[in-house]
Amino acid sequence: MSRAKRKMDHIKHALSTGQLRQHGFEDVMFVHQSLPNSSVSSVQLNTKIGELALSSPIFINAMTGGGGMETLTINKGLAAVARECKLALAVGSQMSAIKDRNERETYEIVRKENPDGVIFANLGSEASVDQARQAVDMLDADALQIHLNVIQELVMPEGDRDFTGALKRVEKIASSIDVPIIVKETGFGMSREAARQLVDAGVSIIDVGGFGGTNFSKIENERRDYRLSYFDDWGISTASSIAEVNCFVPEATIIGSGGIQSPLDIAKSMALGASAVGIAGYFLRVFLEEGHDGLCNLIAQVHDDLKMVMTAVGASSIEDLQRVPLVLRGETFHWLTQRGLD
Numbered sequence: 001m002s003r004a005k006r007k008m009d010h011i012k013h014a015l016s017t018g019q020l021r022q023h024g025f026e027d028v029m030f031v032h033q034s035l036p037n038s039s040v041s042s043v044q045l046n047t048k049i050g051e052l053a054l055s056s057p058i059f060i061n062a063m064t065g066g067g068g069m070e071t072l073t074i075n076k077g078l079a080a081v082a083r084e085c086k087l088a089l090a091v092g093s094q095m096s097a098i099k100d101r102n103e104r105e106t107y108e109i110v111r112k113e114n115p116d117g118v119i120f121a122n123l124g125s126e127a128s129v130d131q132a133r134q135a136v137d138m139l140d141a142d143a144l145q146i147h148l149n150v151i152q153e154l155v156m157p158e159g160d161r162d163f164t165g166a167l168k169r170v171e172k173i174a175s176s177i178d179v180p181i182i183v184k185e186t187g188f189g190m191s192r193e194a195a196r197q198l199v200d201a202g203v204s205i206i207d208v209g210g211f212g213g214t215n216f217s218k219i220e221n222e223r224r225d226y227r228l229s230y231f232d233d234w235g236i237s238t239a240s241s242i243a244e245v246n247c248f249v250p251e252a253t254i255i256g257s258g259g260i261q262s263p264l265d266i267a268k269s270m271a272l273g274a275s276a277v278g279i280a281g282y283f284l285r286v287f288l289e290e291g292h293d294g295l296c297n298l299i300a301q302v303h304d305d306l307k308m309v310m311t312a313v314g315a316s317s318i319e320d321l322q323r324v325p326l327v328l329r330g331e332t333f334h335w336l337t338q339r340g341l342d
């Protein structure tokens, strides 16, 4: 099967298998405050991930690139939305463009469309230092995402079967590349053990890519005759993953992602310890169904609503929001209790 066809299949199945909304945020409760001493007009949404300053805590997470005209049109459109709404944007894996120069245009269009924006390059953990440099240079990128996707590869009929050496390669990249490195999961969540290994290897920014949104086991199973359905419910929910990394690996800067859609999901991610959130599948669906204006309107609304929620809990900044009290219940409470969080 051609790479272009596989990428379009991913988009088609991502949209049809949908967002699971089992991200655990329903178990996370803000504590109502009757005296928040706050005002909507004084809420500031700017944040930092590591050294990187962002005017919004929301960014468009890695999706596509390579392939043909369809991916080029999507990337160009998302880059225009990112420019207009002042959001950072990650491209999909650039490995195909590193192996084949003809595939570069679908990535380079992102920088052309958004010359001054914050853009993240993207590769898998199979990448070498040289490939990491090429990916960053291709986009004049502000950071490099390295994705971990063991379950997707296992379920993918033509996927990898050998995952040895990934941490060593990530460590080499982290010590050789000048821009910040973000290691991200892709919908199965990051454990405290994996986060600890990454931080000890020199990675300071972790995108938990939790369970509860786009599900790459389901997507790849759609492409198989014999389904590995036991992986469909596999993973750490986004809420649990943020909380366990925040509690046990406090040095890490955390990005929350995996099924995030609503202003409340975003606010709860920050309150659990994230500094920013990535949204992939939901933004893609809105973009494909409602176009540029539909997605820009949605983002403006989410920013406004996030300010309302922050006002209600008495937070004037993302840093304030990271400190507000929470009560946990249900599966998320059980998970975190068994994982040692008191």
Ligand code: FNR
Pocket (backbone or CB within 6 Å): 010, 011, 014, 019, 061, 062, 063, 064, 091, 092, 093, 122, 145, 146, 147, 184, 185, 186, 187, 209, 212, 213, 214, 257, 258, 259, 260, 278, 279, 280, 281, 282, 284
């Ligand atoms: C992705 N994702 C992804 N991630 C990555 O690091 N490199 C990639 O090339 C891709 N490709 C990709 C294609 C499509 C169509 C989708 C929907 C997603 C994963 C993405 O960045 C994110 O980690 C997960 O989708 C979980 O977030 P959402 O979709 O639940 O917000």
